[in-house]
Amino acid sequence: MKILQKGFNYSQDGPGNRLVYHLQGCNFRCKWCSNPESMSVTENEAGNYTVDELFDEAKRSRMMFFDGGGVTFTGGECTLQYTELIELLKKLQEAGISTAIETNASSEHLMEVAAFVDYLIADFKHFDSDIHKKWIGVGNESVIRNLEKIFTSGRQIHIRIPLIHNVNDTPQGFADFFTRFDTSNAVFEFLPYHEFGKDKWTAEYEIENGFVSDETVQNFKNLFVANGLTVVTT
Numbered sequence: 001m002k003i004l005q006k007g008f009n010y011s012q013d014g015p016g017n018r019l020v021y022h023l024q025g026c027n028f029r030c031k032w033c034s035n036p037e038s039m040s041v042t043e044n045e046a047g048n049y050t051v052d053e054l055f056d057e058a059k060r061s062r063m064m065f066f067d068g069g070g071v072t073f074t075g076g077e078c079t080l081q082y083t084e085l086i087e088l089l090k091k092l093q094e095a096g097i098s099t100a101i102e103t104n105a106s107s108e109h110l111m112e113v114a115a116f117v118d119y120l121i122a123d124f125k126h127f128d129s130d131i132h133k134k135w136i137g138v139g140n141e142s143v144i145r146n147l148e149k150i151f152t153s154g155r156q157i158h159i160r161i162p163l164i165h166n167v168n169d170t171p172q173g174f175a176d177f178f179t180r181f182d183t184s185n186a187v188f189e190f191l192p193y194h195e196f197g198k199d200k201w202t203a204e205y206e207i208e209n210g211f212v213s214d215e216t217v218q219n220f221k222n223l224f225v226a227n228g229l230t231v232v233t234t
């Protein structure tokens with residue numbers, strides 16, 4: 001598996017203290033991406049590991065998985081490496097290690113992967129496909145298809161919405177979109193725009209003044225809660 005970087009964090013990518021692997025490669029091109037070096041599928045910086053090497057590393061790290069922690073796969077987009085990812089997730093679950101992924105939810109293999117995931121985190125950038133395509137490079141049809149399947153299945157999902165000024169910072173369309181579904185097993189989180197990855201861009205960085213106010217974030221929270229959607233902060 002191609003891994004760009006790895007490290008521990010606490011409760012930011014799933015419950016408890018987790019060993020987080022950033023898998024190399026992404027099929028999206030979000031103009032605000034804070035890990036642009038993770039996009040390329042041929043990036044030389046990525047290390048190559050076998051499933052068993054990663055499984056052994058996770059087993060050796062067990063004592064670090066406190067407070068319900070475990071292993072999280074993020075990216076880039078972790079589902080691009082779905083064959084090995086499924087194999088590794090299965091092994092981890094069989095060994096009693098909690099599994100989580102953070103995904104852009106576009107993969108046609110997402111449900112196969114999610115079957116071996118204890119805690120599923122999915123990003124959602126925009127409900128309008130044309131706007132999605134403008135800022136991300138591809139439409140949102142596959143994301144919406146997957147979310148529909150997940151909501152219908154009733155499985156747990158944690159949806160993260162990055163809020164970017166002039167891209168997606170008005171809440172009504174998002175609330176209208178999600179209230180079409182049974183989201184009783186979903187929680188929603190809003191991630192205000194930041195520029196932590198800006199200096200890593202080698203291509204031109206096209207987001208200008210993407211910051212959103214505290215009031216905007218609160219407006220999202222209030223409207224979602226008023227519509228019966230569960231909001232969390234991590």
Ligand code: SF4
Pocket residue numbers: 026027028029030032033034035036038039075076077104
């Ligand atoms: S989906 Fe994530 S990793 Fe991929 S381009 Fe967008 S922000 Fe970056």
